[in-house]
Amino acid sequence: MANIRVALYQPDIPGNTGTxxxxxxxxxxxxxxxxxxxxxxSDRNLKRAGMDYIAAxxxxxxxxxxxxxxxxxxxxxxxxLASTKSSERYxxxxxxxxxxxxxxxxxxxxxxxxxxxxxxRILVPMVEGQRSINVAVSAAMIVGEAxxxxxxx
Numbered sequence: 490m491a492n493i494r495v496a497l498y499q500p501d502i503p504g505n506t507g508t509x510x511x512x513x514x515x516x517x518x519x520x521x522x523x524x525x526x527x528x529x530x531s532d533r534n535l536k537r538a539g540m541d542y543i544a545a546x547x548x549x550x551x552x553x554x555x556x557x558x559x560x561x562x563x564x565x566x567x568x569x570l571a572s573t574k575s576s577e578r579y580x581x582x583x584x585x586x587x588x589x590x591x592x593x594x595x596x597x598x599x600x601x602x603x604x605x606x607x608x609x610r611i612l613v614p615m616v617e618g619q620r621s622i623n624v625a626v627s628a629a630m631i632v633g634e635a636x637x638x639x640x641x642x
Contacts, residue, residue: 491518491640492586494566495628496557498603501527501595503535508625510535511542518632519547521589523557527596554603561589570607571627572598573620579611584635592624 495518500506506522513520528535530550536543551557561568570591571579591607593599604610613627622630 491516491636493584493632493635493639494519494521494589495632496521496523496568496589496591497526497624498523498554498591498593498599499525499527500624502624503528504537505595505623505625507535507537507540507543509628510546510548511540512625512629512632513547514542514545516632516636518636519549521549521551521557523551523554525553527594558606567608568606569609569611570599570604571612571631572604572607572610573612573615574604575610575612577609577611578614579631579634582609582611582634584638586639588635588639590628590631590635592628595624 495509495513497506497509497520500522506526510520551560566587566589567585568591569584569588591599611631613622613630615622
């Protein structure tokens with residue numbers, strides 16, 4: 490199992506979360522869901538997107554941001570935020586094996602206090618004029634690069 494973790498800040502769309510959990514099960518990384526989520530964790534769309542892979546995913550639920558932060562600080566892990574407000578491309582970033590890759594809500598990203606807490610901020614470069622890439626696609630791209638650098642060497 491990879492040491493890298495993906496944290497989802499108050500995810501809105503169960504299908505995206507299910508897709509990320511499926512990816513986690515297949516690639517061997519853990520997922521943290523920072524609640525409240527915009528859906529019931531037993532949602533049928535989550536299950537459909539994750540298919541039978543969800544049972545194999547290492548999932549930790551955190552009741553809120555403060556509890557997640559308390560846990561993270563005890564682990565000493567670096568928090569890397571995927572953000573359209575960053576100027577550093579994820580392909581230029583040097584990942585560490587213990588990083589937590591944080592992805593915001595599909596509808597609103599993360600609030601300023603969460604943005605400011607991140608140890609680093611990275612972005613997936615896009616064509617000018619486009620707003621954002623689907624969070625599950627972004628997570629797959631960034632996790633792939635992080636694992637290429639730290640696991641698949």
